[in-house]
Amino acid sequence: MTGRLLVACCLVWLATGSTRGQTPDDPLTLVTPQDRRPLPTVRFDGRRLVAVSELATPFGLTITDMRQPGRLTLMREDRIIVLTANEGLVSVAGQLVALASPSLERDGNWYVPIDFIGRALTLVLDEPLELRPRSGLVLLGAVRVPQVVARYQRAGRRSRLRLMITPQTEHVIEQNADRLLITFDADALDLVLRDMRPDALVADIRAMDGSPVLAVELRDGFGSFSATTEPALGGAVELIIDLQPRPVSTTRAAPSPTPP
Structure with missing residues (x-):
């Protein structure tokens, strides 16, 4: 019985040992002029990696048959990429x-650190490619994705939302029921939200999934808003939205009639 148990344990170790330390991570988002799609990523021992097989189709890579132990050759047209395990x-x-961490081979599957996209693939593509690691965006082709840094501030009973938009991008603000919608003339948004604390006027600020729209979720205390823009350094513009609370009723009860 002990021998059989030992064999079973060895088989389990062989089946799981090669993937030990691998866990799914949040996907990157590939943005092209045509659509948006996820690029799955995983973590190996704390390193965020993407499978080479996930990069082949969207970036036109061919995994060649020129395989050697510990080496993988990729091609895009006549340009060659050679990976070496570890x-x-x-x-x-x-x-x-140079990449942030080594390439890995596991059970015939190859993985590269996500910066492979921004450092290596850019050298074999004929169209613009940009990796934004913080937001998890991969921009391919002529896409417009402004970075929007949002700061929400409270001063007394008034609140102010400051949006630093880089580069300057046309936008429209609309009030729709219990939210403000800021629609940008862009393909997507790269939102950086800093120090957001809900209060009596604003419940949340978020980018709408799949569209270049920023939503400001309002609360019952909200009354009205006004907006101005100011030019900023580096071709940016700052959009300043002042939010006013709902007016407090000052109606007083009518005095009692004077007895005759």
């Missing part, structure tokens, strides 16, 4: 490119 350097069209 090495932080990759060869891209004849250039050596």
Whole structure:
């Protein structure tokens, strides 16, 4: 019985040992002029990686048959990328490119750190490619994705929402029931939300999924708003939205009639 148990434990270890330390992570979002799609990522021992197989179709890569132990060759048209397992350097069209962590091979599957997208793939593509690690966005082609840094401030009974928009982007503000909708002339938004604390006027600030719209969720205490813009450095513009509370009723009860 002990021998059988030992064999069973060995089989379990062989089946799971190669994926030990691997867990799913939040996907990246690939934004193109045509659509948005997720790029799944995983974590190996604290490192965020993406499978090479997930990159092949969206970026036109071909995984060649020129396989050697510990080495993988990719092609895009006549440009060659060579990965070496457990090495932080990759060869891209004849250039050596340093990555944040080594490439990994597990059970025939290859993984690269996400910065492979911004450092290596850009050298073999004919169209713009940008990785924004903080927001998890991958921008491919002629897409417009402004960064919007939002700060919500409270002064007395008034509140102010400051949006630093880089680069300057046309936008429209509409009030729709219990929210303000700020629609940008863009393909997507890169939202940075700082120090958001709900209060009597605003419950939340968020980017709408799949659209270049920022939603400001309002509370019953909200009354009205006004907006101004100011130019900023680096081709940016600051949109300032002042939010006013609902007026407090000052109606007083009529005095009792004077007895005759």
